[in-house]
Amino acid sequence: MAERNVPDQGPLDEVDSLVAAWQRERPDLDIAPMQVLSRVTRLAHHLDRRRRLAFSAHGLESWEFDVLAALRRAGAPYQLSPGQLLRETMVTSGTMTNRVDRLAARGLVGRENHPDDRRGVLVTLTLAGKATVDAAFSDLIAAEHAILAGLPEVEQAFLTGCLRQLLAPYDERATGQF
Secondary structure (H helix, E strand, C coil), X not given: CCCCCCCCCCCCCHHHHHHHHHHHHCCCCCCHHHHHHHHHXXXXXXXXXXXXXHHHCCCCCHHHHXXXXXXXXXXXXXXXXXXXXXXXXXXXXXXXXXXXXXXXXXXXXXXEEECCEEEEEEEEECHHHHHHHHHHHHHHHHHXXXXXXXXXXXXXXHHHHHHHHHHHHHCHHHHCXX
């Protein structure tokens, strides 16, 4: 097995204090997972805050960005069926109907008749929706770069692989559950 470089431990953080307290109070438990997962939880909190700031600067809530981003990722002509949007955003059909209604009222999406199914519709990203999601995405990526700025690229790549491996059992695409 190849030896991996472990980054310098750096200064102690809040998780180190929590871990030390639990080790003192519950020496009977192996609390090693806290070293990783408590930091992931805290990082997720900071990322969520940065996401909300990036989106709110463009008048968006996180859920609005999720729908607009799904349409944008679909590529031109930036349209998906409501069922496809459900799979992309993992919400219920009632929730998606409400979200599409609200985004349509703001002029960020439109509805068109489905060319292959006369009972169906396609949700389409408008020009205003595309401009909004593109600007919000640019700000999000800048915020994510800032979060990772202290980590060299090689360590970011290593972390990516580790996190991918941790998430694989829970990933719908990997497990085939849709």
